[in-house]
Amino acid sequence: MIYPLGDFHFPDAASRLYPQAPERPWVLEIGFGDGRFWPHHAATFGAPPNYLGVELSGVSLLKAHRRLKNAGLDNAVLTKLPADVLLREVVPQAGLDGIIVNFPDPWPKAGHLEHRLLRVPFFQLAASRLKPGGAVLLTTDHDEYFDFACQAARDSGVMAVELTAPPPAALETKYALKWRDLGLAPQHARFTPTAHPDVPHGDIRPYPEDPDHVPHAILTLPPAFVPAVPGQPFEKRTVRGGGWTVILLDLYASLRRDGWVALAHVVEGELTQEVLIGITGREDGSHLVRLSKFGGPIITPGVKAAVGAVTDWLEEAGGQVTHRGY
Ligand SMILES: C[S@@+](CC[C@H](N)C(=O)[O-])C[C@H]1O[C@@H](n2cnc3c(N)ncnc32)[C@H](O)[C@@H]1O
Structure with missing residues (x-):
């Protein structure tokens, strides 16, 4: 289902977004592109976790929506928003089991580093929105951004960094295949919160009835x-x-x-x-x-x-x- 920002509650709850099975794990994918990761990954579970996907591109949103629908994944909520707005305002504190980021835009130019998603404030926000035992999973082919993100996670003071193999589904996305064709090998990190800081929600509410x-x-x-x-x-x-x-x-x-x-x-x-x-x-x-x-x-x-x-x-x-x- 596609949700505009105004259809969410601030913060929202798994019980409202996934009334069929709110007790399932809840996973957010940031920048899902054409949506290839989730059908592959969901198929590795007996019962697919509840899925929240956020993407900036409207064309990608529609492509991914079609793909998830065709795969029968009806416990998926997709939205077109900047990821940090969704994470800050919609996701409740300690709400998520996982945050997936596959091949984020690397913003390689020196003057553009502040556009990168995986910076210290992101890791602090993510640590506040993850349940104990949850993690951020990053897969990227961009070595410089990978090192930058690992350093930002350490600098945040709230994340442990573990370098591991990516989930197989992360090697099936559009960008994974693109970089594989060019001979580039992706790297993968698992960032696990060591603390759950209180990052408050903003002063934000839907259009009132009254x-x-x-x-x-x-x-x-x-x-x-x-x-x-x-x-x-x-x-x-x-x-x-x-x-x-x-x-x-x-x-x-x-x-x-x-x-x-x-x-x-x-x-x-x-x-x-x-x-x-x-x-x-x-x-x-x-x-x-x-x-x-x-x-x-x-x-x-x-x-x-x-x-x-x-x-x-x-x-x-x-x-x-x-x-x-x-
Ligand atoms: C390089 S593409 C990777 C797409 C997909 N994950 C894949 O592996 O094929 C990065 C995607 O992240 C999206 N994106 C970039 N910044 C974002 C943000 N702040 N919030 C949500 N999506 C974002 C872009 O629109 C783009 O679709």
Whole structure:
């Protein structure tokens, strides 16, 4: 099953994601590509573990979904997200039995090392999300990244490093076959937590059922207020706060009622969301600024700040704010 971020709970539970057999081991694969690893690996178990797969590429997501479906693996949840967002916000503390990383992008250029997945913060997060006895399994053909990852695991202070043979299924992935054809031999490491640090979940929740809990504000705009001149380009605004950046990108007039919709780009670490914020006339003459449900946004500090940024902008244009609910 494919889950958008907004369909998860924060954090989620195996009992909700895999109601058929929540007691089975729970394994996360990061960057599953076209999904060849899991059908091979799952076939080595009597009952396949519950599978969570995370991938950045939408094309790979669809290919892997088809492959797992054809293999009859119905206890698999796939999602298109940056891995660290899933691990931090969705996976509960001590939730996983294993984390698999096969042939991660090596980011070989010197200035790009911060893009690598397997750095110290990743190992600390992984150690907090693994059960006692769980492990991160890395297979890669890239010797320099392999050494870098082993060193990062040691530097994290929470992982023991063991160099072993890869699981046979890791030698059947698309990239394993590609590098084998070029004569490159992969290396494999098993990283086992020696401590389980408390890495907290962020302040993040799904779009609320109750409209009073949707981030909003109420204000009174000046008479005959026009927020932007039609035909003129919208002047972008960027607002930065602790851990988030909000860019107000554009504004659209509603043809149906007295109001507008603002488009905002919200960046919080690896997580980016495009959200719509409505500005709608109310019967009493005031206006409601409220996050729209469109696109399934999740409520984060940055998304609340986006509602605040629209409100502040209207206030600067002469609006009188009577209520802030964000
Ligand atoms: C080199 S490919 C390997 C794919 C597959 N594991 C294999 O062995 O064939 C790396 C994959 O990781 C994915 N990826 C890179 N960074 C990621 C991240 N932060 N979160 C999730 N997936 C990521 C990429 O989209 C790509 O599909």
